[in-house]
Amino acid sequence: MKKFSKVIAMSLCIAMMLSVAACGAAPAPSSSSAPAAPSASASSEASPAASSEAPAPAAPVAPIDSITAPVSLVHWQHTSAARNAIVTELAEGLMKKNKNITITTEYMPMGDYNTKLLPAMAAGTGPDTMQIEAGQFERFVKNGNLQPIDERVIPVAEFESAFIPETLSALKRDGKYYGIPTDVQTIVLYWNKALFKDAGLDPEKAPNTWEELQEYAKKLTKYGADGKIVQSGLGMGGYSPVVESFMLQCGAKLVDDKGKFTVNTPEVLEAYTFASELVTKDKVYHPEFMSRWTAFRTGKGAMVFGHPAMLGNFIETAPDVDFGVALVPEHKGNRNVAVTSWAFGIDKKADPLAASVWLDALTNEEAQTQWAVKTGEIPSRKALHDSAEINKDPRVKIGIDSIKSASYGKFQVSAYGSVWKKCWERLVLNNEAPAAVLADAEKQLNAERAKLMAD
Amino acid sequence: MLSSKNRNKLIPYLFVGPAILYFASVTLIPALMALPISFTNWSITNPKPRFVGFSNYQLLFQDPMFFETTWNTICMASYIPLVLALGLLLALLVNAKSFGNVIYRVTFYAPVVTSTIAAAIVFEWLYDPSFGLLNSILGAFGISGIGWVKDPNTSLMSVILFKLWKGAGAIMIIYLAGLQDIPTELYESAALDGASNTKAFFRITLPLLRPQHIYLLMTQTIGLFMIFQETYILDGPLDSTKTIVNYIYTEGFKNMRMGYASAMSMILFVLVLVLAVAQKKIVKLDTV
Numbered sequence: 177m178k179k180f181s182k183v184i185a186m187s188l189c190i191a192m193m194l195s196v197a198a199c200g201a202a203p204a205p206s207s208s209s210a211p212a213a214p215s216a217s218a219s220s221e222a223s224p225a226a227s228s229e230a231p232a233p234a235a236p237v238a239p240i241d242s243i244t245a246p247v248s249l250v251h252w253q254h255t256s257a258a259r260n261a262i263v264t265e266l267a268e269g270l271m272k273k274n275k276n277i278t279i280t281t282e283y284m285p286m287g288d289y290n291t292k293l294l295p296a297m298a299a300g301t302g303p304d305t306m307q308i309e310a311g312q313f314e315r316f317v318k319n320g321n322l323q324p325i326d327e328r329v330i331p332v333a334e335f336e337s338a339f340i341p342e343t344l345s346a347l348k349r350d351g352k353y354y355g356i357p358t359d360v361q362t363i364v365l366y367w368n369k370a371l372f373k374d375a376g377l378d379p380e381k382a383p384n385t386w387e388e389l390q391e392y393a394k395k396l397t398k399y400g401a402d403g404k405i406v407q408s409g410l411g412m413g414g415y416s417p418v419v420e421s422f423m424l425q426c427g428a429k430l431v432d433d434k435g436k437f438t439v440n441t442p443e444v445l446e447a448y449t450f451a452s453e454l455v456t457k458d459k460v461y462h463p464e465f466m467s468r469w470t471a472f473r474t475g476k477g478a479m480v481f482g483h484p485a486m487l488g489n490f491i492e493t494a495p496d497v498d499f500g501v502a503l504v505p506e507h508k509g510n511r512n513v514a515v516t517s518w519a520f521g522i523d524k525k526a527d528p529l530a531a532s533v534w535l536d537a538l539t540n541e542e543a544q545t546q547w548a549v550k551t552g553e554i555p556s557r558k559a560l561h562d563s564a565e566i567n568k569d570p571r572v573k574i575g576i577d578s579i580k581s582a583s584y585g586k587f588q589v590s591a592y593g594s595v596w597k598k599c600w601e602r603l604v605l606n607n608e609a610p611a612a613v614l615a616d617a618e619k620q621l622n623a624e625r626a627k628l629m630a631d
Numbered sequence: 632m633l634s635s636k637n638r639n640k641l642i643p644y645l646f647v648g649p650a651i652l653y654f655a656s657v658t659l660i661p662a663l664m665a666l667p668i669s670f671t672n673w674s675i676t677n678p679k680p681r682f683v684g685f686s687n688y689q690l691l692f693q694d695p696m697f698f699e700t701t702w703n704t705i706c707m708a709s710y711i712p713l714v715l716a717l718g719l720l721l722a723l724l725v726n727a728k729s730f731g732n733v734i735y736r737v738t739f740y741a742p743v744v745t746s747t748i749a750a751a752i753v754f755e756w757l758y759d760p761s762f763g764l765l766n767s768i769l770g771a772f773g774i775s776g777i778g779w780v781k782d783p784n785t786s787l788m789s790v791i792l793f794k795l796w797k798g799a800g801a802i803m804i805i806y807l808a809g810l811q812d813i814p815t816e817l818y819e820s821a822a823l824d825g826a827s828n829t830k831a832f833f834r835i836t837l838p839l840l841r842p843q844h845i846y847l848l849m850t851q852t853i854g855l856f857m858i859f860q861e862t863y864i865l866d867g868p869l870d871s872t873k874t875i876v877n878y879i880y881t882e883g884f885k886n887m888r889m890g891y892a893s894a895m896s897m898i899l900f901v902l903v904l905v906l907a908v909a910q911k912k913i914v915k916l917d918t919v
Contacts, residue, residue, distance in 0.1 A: 315676060605782075605869060
């Protein structure tokens with residue numbers, strides 16, 4: 177009996193030691209997995225060049241020289257290697273221009289960002305300037321947490337003429353703008369050229385229509401002996417801006433004149449059915465297969481929809497994958513995609529002039545050129561869309577072109593995103609009928625909207 | 632000037648004072664604050680919350696997600712007998728006074744002191760259906776892998792397995808302390824009377840570990856209703872691993888509905904209180 181106990185104890189001991197050892201070895205893969213999703217992170221080696229080009233704030237109105245007393249600003253944003261480098265360099269550039277300004281930049285993981293920002297702002301210990309999701313802006317402004325951008329730095333007229341209109345709609349209140357748009361994102365298609373070649377497809381030609389997308393995805397999917405996917409033709413994770421783009425291409429309006437969600441419509445049903453059947457019927461992807469990003473990076477995913485800013489990320493994280501970037505396939509001549517964005521805002525307690533000067537330095541044409549070239553991010557200033565420097569890289573140009581047929585994303589609030597996530601899972605894991613899921617989605621979205629309006 | 636007698640009376644309070652202050656400021660006061668907040672529409676960013684009466688509570692009882700996450704939490708109760716059994720088994724195995732037992736004890740206890748988040752992230756990789764270690768091992772034996780956390784049918788089980796790995800060591804230590812308090816004479820007498828090992832275990836060991844059973848049952852039940860980190864990382868589809876505390880967190884910090892989240896916290900508090908009182912009655916704690 178005692179001997180037997182010892183044998184069991186020994187085996188359990190070894191099992192536990194192995195598990196603990198695994199814990200020690202794991203940080204690297206884990207950190208790359210968690211925040212993987214939609215953020216650009218092009219190589220940080222590009223940053224040294226940027227420091228010598230640190231921009232001046234928009235020259236005509238920026239009263240940088242009128243800041244004659246010392247001002248300290250703390251700036252927060254969610255982390256991304258390439259972006260962090262640019263922001264830090266821009267801050268250093270501004271501090272060199274005016275020694276009275278001190279800027280401390282702090283970056284935090286996307287997953288923790290909102291949960292740190294909100295309580296800090298409520299407690300009055302938050303940053304002076306920060307990045308906020310466009311969908312959250314209205315609430316912050318209504319509750320008096322933010323102050324408007326100083327008109328001496330960016331006049332209202334400049335906002336309306338210079339920036340993409342879709343990125344401004346959530347930022348205006350009582351004739352004033354409370355944020356400067358940044359992190360503008362549409363949806364584009366990334367494809368792996370080598371896998372295309374293996375499947376007998378033209379490696380330089382992405383699918384141009386829904387029909388081609390479906391056909392290519394099926395051809396590119398491979399299954400193992402047990403029938404499980406070993407190579408996914410198209411990573412369809414149900415990410416709401418992707419599914420919303422399908423809906424827009426079917427002509428869906430998504431909201432009525434009063435702002436109420438109307439997603440239980442034939443147009444949305446057509447899009448939702450097509451998108452979900454790629455998984456349930458055509459079996460080009462399965463949620464139990466690796467994440468669509470991991471699949472693409474490791475050459476196990478042939479196509480994936482993503483934000484243009486994923487370009488910089490893929491260059492850095494998938495150096496061995498030869499990939500192309502294309503506009504999303506069209507449906508009935510429509511290539512519309514959803515635009516999502518963030519904006520830089522100013523906390524109510526900050527020095528408005530200095531904060532506005534700093535945010536302008538972060539978002540003026542010179543700064544946004546850096547953002548675009550180094551991260552693939554779409555500039556929020558329209559003038560840059562024709563910039564030869566930015567359009568030099570054809571893959572960056574695709575991102576810029578995608579904004580030309582884009583609509584303001586209607587689901588840029590985390591609660592709406594959660595509703596769509598669960599609805600998608602019901603479709604692809606429970607095989608529920610899209611019509612029934614959409615009926616529930618409409619109810620849930622409007623219930624969430626009602627809660628937001630009541631606050 | 633305090634007399635020597637009074638000074639002696641004061642000294643213990645000085646020792647426990649900092650701990651009480653810390654507990655009050657980061658636990659007690661915030662917990663009490665949740666009650667008034669639950670009657671408002673406070674959203675963190677809103678500096679002037681409005682009194683909304685019982686509407687958060689009314690909303691809560693119409694919210695299917697509240698019931699779904701409460702049910703998920705209750706389903707995790709199957710973890711309690713499993714972890715108690717595993718902890719007791721480990722304690723019995725390492726109780727023998729033989730060379731090497733210290734190493735076993737340290738090894739079994741190591742997961743307890745490992746960061747839950749870090750360990751859960753590792754398990755997320757071990758569980759991965761495509762390239763995870765567990766499915767690779769199953770595959771080596773010709774067994775088709777399962778979806779683990781990514782399958783709503785097995786996600787809760789995956790979380791429970793992780794919790795067993797993480798929590799059994801702590802249970803083992805408590806039981807081990809109890810086992811070492813049992814006089815060896817009792818086993819010797821039983822052996823003389825012809826009792827088998829099994830009989831001795833059921834007639835001597837288990838009954839004499841009663842205080843440990845009671846303590847562990849109560850703390851594990853209360854702990855069950857506070858599961859958060861494990862399910863935050865091992866997040867199954869269709870909210871299959873979302874517990875009530877995860878939902879409170881989502882509503883409070885992601886959706887910025889502190890009033891509603893506080894109302895849920897109050898209900899959770901009542902639920903735990905009722906369970907604790909019921910347990911106390913059932914096991915007749917007064918005899919311990």
